[in-house]
Amino acid sequence: MVLHLIVIAGAAVVLVPFFWMLSSSLKREIDVFRIPPQFIPSPVVWVNYPEALSSHPWGLFLANTLIIVCTTMFGALLSNSLVAFGFARVRFPLRGLWFLVVLATMMLPRQVTLIPLYMLFRNLGWLDTFKPLIVPSYFASAFYIFLLRQFMMTIPIEMDDAARIDGCNVFSIYWRIVLPLCKPALGTVAIFSFMGAWNDFFGPLIYLNDPDKRTLALGLKSLAGWVVSSGPPRWAVVMAMSFLVMLPCLILFFFTQRYFIQGVVITGVKG
Amino acid sequence: MNAVSKRWPRRRTYGSRLARNAAIAGYLFISPWLIGFLCLTLGPMIASLYFSLTKYGMLDMPRWVGLGNYSELLEDAEFWQSLKVTSIYTFSSVPLHLMFGFMVALMLNQNAIRSLSLFRTVYYLPAVVSGVAVAVLWAWIFQPKAGILNGVLALVGIKGPMWLLDPTWALPAMIVMSLWGVGGGMVIYLAGLQGIPTVYYEAASIDGANAWQRFWAVTVPMMTSVLFFNLIMGIVGSFQVFTQAYVMTRGGPMDATLFYILYLYVTAFRRFRMGYASAMAWILFVVILAVTSLVIKSSSAWVYYAGETIKA
Numbered sequence: 001m002v003l004h005l006i007v008i009a010g011a012a013v014v015l016v017p018f019f020w021m022l023s024s025s026l027k028r029e030i031d032v033f034r035i036p037p038q039f040i041p042s043p044v045v046w047v048n049y050p051e052a053l054s055s056h057p058w059g060l061f062l063a064n065t066l067i068i069v070c071t072t073m074f075g076a077l078l079s080n081s082l083v084a085f086g087f088a089r090v091r092f093p094l095r096g097l098w099f100l101v102v103l104a105t106m107m108l109p110r111q112v113t114l115i116p117l118y119m120l121f122r123n124l125g126w127l128d129t130f131k132p133l134i135v136p137s138y139f140a141s142a143f144y145i146f147l148l149r150q151f152m153m154t155i156p157i158e159m160d161d162a163a164r165i166d167g168c169n170v171f172s173i174y175w176r177i178v179l180p181l182c183k184p185a186l187g188t189v190a191i192f193s194f195m196g197a198w199n200d201f202f203g204p205l206i207y208l209n210d211p212d213k214r215t216l217a218l219g220l221k222s223l224a225g226w227v228v229s230s231g232p233p234r235w236a237v238v239m240a241m242s243f244l245v246m247l248p249c250l251i252l253f254f255f256t257q258r259y260f261i262q263g264v265v266i267t268g269v270k271g
Numbered sequence: 272m273n274a275v276s277k278r279w280p281r282r283r284t285y286g287s288r289l290a291r292n293a294a295i296a297g298y299l300f301i302s303p304w305l306i307g308f309l310c311l312t313l314g315p316m317i318a319s320l321y322f323s324l325t326k327y328g329m330l331d332m333p334r335w336v337g338l339g340n341y342s343e344l345l346e347d348a349e350f351w352q353s354l355k356v357t358s359i360y361t362f363s364s365v366p367l368h369l370m371f372g373f374m375v376a377l378m379l380n381q382n383a384i385r386s387l388s389l390f391r392t393v394y395y396l397p398a399v400v401s402g403v404a405v406a407v408l409w410a411w412i413f414q415p416k417a418g419i420l421n422g423v424l425a426l427v428g429i430k431g432p433m434w435l436l437d438p439t440w441a442l443p444a445m446i447v448m449s450l451w452g453v454g455g456g457m458v459i460y461l462a463g464l465q466g467i468p469t470v471y472y473e474a475a476s477i478d479g480a481n482a483w484q485r486f487w488a489v490t491v492p493m494m495t496s497v498l499f500f501n502l503i504m505g506i507v508g509s510f511q512v513f514t515q516a517y518v519m520t521r522g523g524p525m526d527a528t529l530f531y532i533l534y535l536y537v538t539a540f541r542r543f544r545m546g547y548a549s550a551m552a553w554i555l556f557v558v559i560l561a562v563t564s565l566v567i568k569s570s571s572a573w574v575y576y577a578g579e580t581i582k583a
Contacts, residue, residue: 007378011393017451018396020419021408037422079303091290092297102304105312107507107563111532112556115322115539115549116315139307170296199402201514206540220403221518224410235411242404253399257392260399264455265462 025049025240032236052223052241060212061219068133068204068215069197075137076144076193077186083140084148085174089160099149106142110202118206132207133200137193144189147267151185152178188263191256195249216245316556322549329543340550350551352526353534354558357510359442360530364449365505369498372456377490379457380464391458398455406518409448410435413519435520438527445515445528456501463497464490495574503563510559531555 019039024032025048027041086092087099121132155178163177179186201217208214214222223241225233253260298305323340325333344350379390397405412418413434421431432440471489480488513532516522522529522537535555539548 003378003381007375007390010375011390014394014397014451014454016419017408017412020412024411033417035416035422036425037417037419039419079307083301083304086297086300090293090297090300092294092301095297098301098305101308105308107503107559108312109507109511109532109555109559111511111535112319112552113312113315114535115545115552116318117311118539119318119545120315136307136311138303139311140304145304170293174300195399195401199400199404201402201518205517206536217403220407224403224407224518235414235417238407239411242407245404246400249399250396253396261391261395261458261462264458 021239021243024236025243027236029234029236048236048240049244052237052244055223055237055241056219057212058216058219058241061214061216064130064213065198065215065217068130068200069194071130071134072137072197073190073193075134076141076189079138079140080144080148080189081179081182081186082174084145084152085178087145088149088152089157089173089178090170102142102145106146114206121207127207128209128213129207130213133197133203137197143267144193147188147263148182148185150266151182155181184259184262185266187256187259188266191252191259192263194252198249220245319549319552322546323553324550325546327544327546327549329545333546336546340547341554343547344550344554349526349529349534353529353531356442356527356529357512357531360446360449360512361506361509364446365502365509367446367450368453368456368505369501371450372453372501373460373494373498375453375457376460376464379461391454391461394454394457396454397451402514403518405448406515409444409451409515410519413444413448435528436524438525441520441524441527445512445519448515449509456505459497459501460494463494467493492575496576499566499570499574503566506562506566507559510555 023039023041026044026046027038027048028043028045031038031041087095087102117132118127121127124131126132126135159177159181160173163173168176199217200215201221204215204218208218220238220241223233224238322333324335324337326336326339327333375394379387379394412420415421415431415433415436418434420434424431434440434444467490471493472485475485475489511532512530513536516528516530516533517536520528522533531551532555535548535551538544538551
């Protein structure tokens with residue numbers, strides 16, 4: 001059927017960049033600039049990968065990135081679940097108003113508060129540390145609050161009531177009843193905050209100066225150089241490194257697809 | 272003492288104490304967000320407004336200049352260029368994104384499609400990767416001589432343009448690049464489509480509607496709230512483009528891809544004009560507020576909420 005063909009064609013088009021990246025990374029430098037471009041490299045060479053890996057201290061960059069990513073993930077899980085629980089389960093005055101504010105902040109561009117935040121972190125002496133990148137995640141963010149709250153509201157309130165009868169205070173209800181039942185949504189939060197921190201370029205660009213504190217994103221940028229101005233980069237090597245940087249996200253996706261899609265859907269459809 | 276006239280001491284009811292404890296607990300639970308909101312969002316926003324009325328380099332204290340920054344911005348060619356670039360980008364890529372995402376979702380939703388989840392995975396894949404790696408990859412794809420895009424165009428006899436090196440084609444290139452990620456929206460539309468109760472379609476068929484009429488009478492109205500949400504988020508997101516412009520073109524050639532945030536970044540962190548950049552940030556905020564308000568206002572005309580009983 002025509003529809004089937006269109007869908008398949010579209011899927012092929014979507015996959016082409018990935019294959020092109022892989023194929024370029026396996027070419028010799030002279031083959032990279034062959035015209036017309038080879039789709040399948042011949043010969044296939046692997047040298048670009050070790051060359052990419054030896055160009056910069058990637059182990060260090062990986063460690064830096066992992067530190068930021070893991071602490072951010074933990075902060076996101078902790079703070080957002082606490083806040084979402086408050087909005088979902090606890091009746092407090094002005095709750096509706098505050099939640100509207102939360103929703104409104106979802107539409108606020110990060111850059112409006114950028115400069116004063118930068119100044120704040122400068123006055124705190126946090127410039128050129130990981131702190132400005134990590135600490136904000138401990139204060140919850142609108143997107144995850146929304147996601148977790150919607151999910152928590154689907155958990156039957158009878159569970160809370162049963163626990164309360166058994167003498168649980170409200171924090172125990174959060175910690176022992178609701179939170180364990182939220183694992184799918186928490187999984188989604190973990191995944192998205194992982195990816196957000198892994199791919200973040202703007203934050204590290206602004207707050208980190210020391211070359212030894214660079215993250216993978218900054219390192220990749222350094223490897224690619226200025227793409228259009230000062231001379232062409234070693235494309236094959238750059239593609240190899242780009243693939244390696246993308247790989248963890250792709251692997252994570254393949255193992256946790258359900259949580260990805262589910263998270264996107266909960267916010268997108270019920271939004 | 273007359274027992275009958277003894278007045279009961281006024282006691283607080285159980286409900287009221289519960290309510291008070293709940294209030295304290297509630298605010299404790301949301302305190303991370305509330306503190307963050309006040310210190311990391313609202314406070315800085317007000318500070319940003321103050322800075323925008325000052326001349327503020329990196330080393331000295333802010334000097335009051337009133338509306339000086341704003342009047343300077345009005346004369347600033349780069350500012351207008353960046354506004355123009357970002358607006359063109361937003362008003363092209365967001366509708367296209369919506370349209371293609373919706374179309375693909377519609378196609379995948381037809382019962383004739385086998386292995387739906389495989390296709391869904393494939394289309395979603397680009398949305399999983401982002402940042403510098405993607406920007407670099409696409410810079411390579413757009414490479415005029417050896418990049419695959421011009422290679423494929425050459426196969427059908429078209430001589431491709433210089434893309435990122437050509438002032439006319441650089442911005443369209445970025446728009447094309449953004450369309451690679453339509454899968455992100457597509458999964459949302461797909462879920463929305465699958466959530467439309469089939470009874471509506473049956474009822475429409477019974478009333479004699481053909482497929483085209485069913486689409487406009489059932490599918491589209493039921494999807495408007497999803498489309499609306501994605502439109503808003505799409506607009507907000509598209510105003511924040513930075514990494515692609517920074518990595519791929521540095522705003523060139525000839526400011527053809529000078530996105531607003533890129534110009535803001537250059538102003539603040541390369542030219543160290545914090546006050547001026549703060550004015551830019553506030554203008555961005557106002558523009559986004561205006562655009563989203565417009566969209567929200569218009570929504571009452573075209574957005575249909577199908578029986579939602581529990582609202583935020």
